[in-house]
Amino acid sequence: MTHQPRTPRTITIDALLFDLDGTLIDSTAATERAWRTWGERMGLDGFSYSSHGVPARALVEQSVEPSRHDEAFELIKELELEDTAGVVRKEGAARLLASLPGRAWTIVASCTRDLAAVRMAAAGISAPDHMVTADQVSAGKPHPEPFLLGASRLGVDIGRCLVVEDAPAGLASGRSAGAVTLAVAGTSTASELDSDHVVGSLADVAAVPLPDGRIQVTLA
Known part of the structure; x- marks a missing residue:
């Protein structure tokens, strides 16, 4: 045909x-590495990044309690800025x-x-x-x-x-x-x-x- x-x-x-x-x-690889490290350092057992296209602040607020929002957002910003490999x-x-x-x-x-x-x-x-x-x-x-x-x-x-x-x-x-x-x-x-x-x-x-x-x- x-x-x-x-x-x-x-x-x-x-x-x-x-x-x-x-x-x-x-x-993708850098983003997933940063969020994997973020989840580990925030003590989130089983955290898996799958929210492509969603702002980091929104994902942070969905994942941790309000008292940790600022701390968690600063951490993911730091991790992502440090990793541009690939x-x-x-x-x-x-x-x-x-x-x-x-x-x-x-x-x-x-x-x-x-x-x-x-x-x-x-x-x-x-x-x-x-x-x-x-x-x-x-x-x-x-x-x-x-x-x-x-x-x-x-x-x-x-x-x-x-x-x-x-x-x-x-x-x-x-x-x-x-x-x-x-x-x-x-x-x-x-x-x-x-x-x-x-x-x-x-x-x-x-x-x-x-x-x-x-x-x-x-x-x-």
């Missing part, structure tokens, strides 16, 4: 809002970002600004203008606030933005904000990702600036 190639899909938008960890960079760019990320004008994209991360800076440096990604991090919002993903703030900082309508994410919490955030969503499989399988569009990697995504200032995105 001969399989016909898929017809490329084209989306025209004003800006792209990228998640960082798991989307533009792969920090943090690399995801396939296709460098090419895609290089094709975009600076006014048309930013990063909306679930980690703090300090951690984002450390991990981007390790992966060789320069910080964009107007980046949003978890310590700049009152409610993190899956709440819509992070992506609404990202669109606002770029001066564009969130409904004309493409949110690029790898995690269910991030996709829920983008969807509830009103953006078009693009899921990048890897951290989760394609079947686990509720999104307008899904690709296997950023290598399947191409972007071309149009004369009117919009961006034409093609998905293989």
